[in-house]
Amino acid sequence: MSTIETLQRQESGQGVHAVMLEAIGDYGFSKFIISGLPDRGLDVRPFVLLSGWDSEWYARYTSLGYVHLDPVARHCFATTLPFDWSAAPYDRERDRGARQVMEEARDFDMHQGLCVPVHLEGGMQGVVSLVGKTAALDDKNRLELHMLALYAHGRMRFLHTLGQDGVRRAITPREAEVLKWVAAGKTASDIAGITGLSVRTVNQHCENAQRRLGTSNRLHTVVEAIRHKLITL
């Protein structure tokens, strides 16, 4: 059975992890992560679909909001093609945050890799990032890894949607943005004015977030969103 066939039969994140580790090992990679990329200021953790990183680096990267400083994560928004981490541009002189993340990553031996951006409908952004040396990859390898990464991302998104993986469903960046304004005491019509959305859409976002979080009213939704660090104030 081919790797891609096996991958699509996995019913859990653990299963996908095992299949992926073996597959990327053939190309010289040892670790990977599958995640959505949050809007500015949001915690990345609810967006992570599957982490195969060392727990120490993962804890540091996620709790310190490194995703918003990391030039690799940032570059995903600028390209549809897979790229080497080393090709993600940043200003080494002025961008101290980016430099810090890249230097710390080196200490964890997490400074080389291949990043596959995943563009979803509605401007949502995902990523599959593989840790390891890329110098030996040829164009054919890169296309194969690109395809493999998209299968893995799709499968994880499916398992996540069904909630079979025990991953709590995150709210969307747009819902988070609206909830942040609700938390700041704004009315639906204020928020419509600020964001350029219609009042109806603002209310719809609140209702969707409420449904996802299983809460009973707007206040409850905001409280739960803060408690789970889905929004930061």
Next chain:
Amino acid sequence: MQVHVVRGRNSDHPLMEANYRLRHRIFVDLQGWEALRREDQRDIDRFDNEDATHLLLTDRGELVGGSRITPLDRPNLLQTVFHGLVHGDFPTDLSLGADWTRFYVRPDRREGRRRAPESAALFCAMMEYALSEGYSFITFVSSLAMLEHGTSVGWTITPLGPPALVDGKATVAAWIAVSEQALYTVRRATGMSQVLIPASSFVFTPPSAPLGM
């Protein structure tokens, strides 16, 4: 939203003119398929023929998305224009498959939402149609992104060959397994709770002779 099943050339159908114009805008003007460019701003090719079935999606009477389906035992895009992408075998006899082409959602409908209800509706309608026609697999040629979108609704998708760069874009030919399970998972993943193609679309029109003769 409503799905219309338009069979064959059917140039009189009120939605077909809008379909050809929207396809030109999307595939030529926005996606840059220069080979399809036409003076009259309508994307019509040799596979818009009697063999084709068009699934057209409307919202309040306006066309917002579409797809074209050609049986694989008739001349089709996959085995002509894109035959270079097909290396492996088809899962079963060609008469049990169809080629899915010209999938689109009107661009203004793709903004600001995680999964546009228009593409969800077309995915569901596609699987409903394939089941009702008795197909066991559906082929397509697309950017690799389609593999992600398809698997994210629980579909099983098998490449027909290795991915290749076509006009600089990573492209693959692949087939989707048609099954009740695939319809169930796409409905569940997209939250679709209604039948899109009513059974009456497929009712055989009886000859005028009265029953019992």
